[in-house]
Amino acid sequence: MTALTGLAALTVAQAVPAGATAVGQPWRPVVMAALGDSISAGFNACGWYVTCASRSWSTGEHRDVRSHYLRLRALDVALAGHNVNLAVPGSTSADLAGQVTQAVGHRADYVTLLIGAQDVCVSEERLMTPVAVYESRVAGALALLRAGRPDARVFVASIPDISRLWQTGRNNLVARGFWEVGRICPTMLARPTSTSAADQARRDRVRDRVIGFNAALARVCAAYGPNCRFDGNEVFRQAFTLSHISKWDFFHPNAAGQRLIAEKTYGAMRDWLAEEEPVPVLAP
Template structure:
């Protein structure tokens, strides 16, 4: 909507709630292994990032924007409903809910071997989880606008870090085994099997995105899907943090904020 119309339709106070995983806690961006929420793309305060909430403040100067961050490091999509419950218990009543989820479903070292032999959340399980998460947001806060991100581009990120120290960090952390083309125990696969494994991870990313898009569509016009924009964005070296060579850097957080803002109704 035009800026003037958006301002007219927006209340004097606007509450933004972040849901998701360690990306939305800006893990590693303070130079240590831990959350650094001030740098997160959604509700962070860093001027270097220009978070979604910060962009709302700039676009709606007469509106007070408040924030709450219930994203939780390590979460998979199935855990989002419990974070919604926690937000409700804390008295959060958001007008905007951002959600970036799925990286751990693809990459967590805690993922068990599925029936297809890969350590990723099965597509059907993710589809159920995405539907449950978005449906719960919609039923809990019927008038809230949902800003829904596509999956991070893990394949592109791996292509950047796999020839350097990042490969050692990913291996040591047992991260993204399917993308890296290793077995569930970290054993190097044959070139043919490794290629098939990486291809399976790309396919699973597409399946996760389809599940998220479908859930967003079912939630109605108050759900803004980024159209796969985050997944389609190539990951460059500057966008990757050097604490663990896995999570976004401050520049990476800024890139996510820019993508999600552009995809949202607020930027129109």
């Protein structure tokens, strides 16, 4: 390498802002943020009705979960300590724009998004968020991210199949007790042992709403462009069992469930990590 070439390469490297992809180097985030609801917050994954951000599939630091953050930090130590969990238990799609604004303030260049369970887990079926409203809210929030952090990359996880939770827990007396006393996701989990046509139709409608939300996420992510990845319904398809569910409420993922989400979603964005732009050849 000539002195001129070396100087030019050094100048390019110094000019690349934090979090951006340097020419000839694969993408590596410097600041990452988790957006969403109680799932990404790690709620009930380590104790009785507490938020356990350390167990989050996205930004968690507990080695048993093997989160996106830990996997990415192993590739580049520059990410160490720059994991911000902005997910809030109970959040719906209406709260996403506020979380995005916070992520922009933290200068996040990698954002994970998992939200929508609380848009269907409401007290009455009629109060579920319409698919069109949900899609508009998510699209609007990501527009804010693009405006504030145009080079940021977004990973969008599908909403879990809540009917799978009903299927795995309906014959468990303890699970049914928690669901009833805590009025947990009554649109899906109310009267869990009922086989009536009306109750089955209700469960089917709730599941269809989740499917509609996931289709909306796929559309919004595709419209966002190459800086967005949707998991292709990987989380929705997972045949999780009660061994993946917190015994504190029989609803939220425990540490094993969080690890499952991390494992099944990380592969959807791994192509970003192998990206490498050709280094331009300078004229002699």
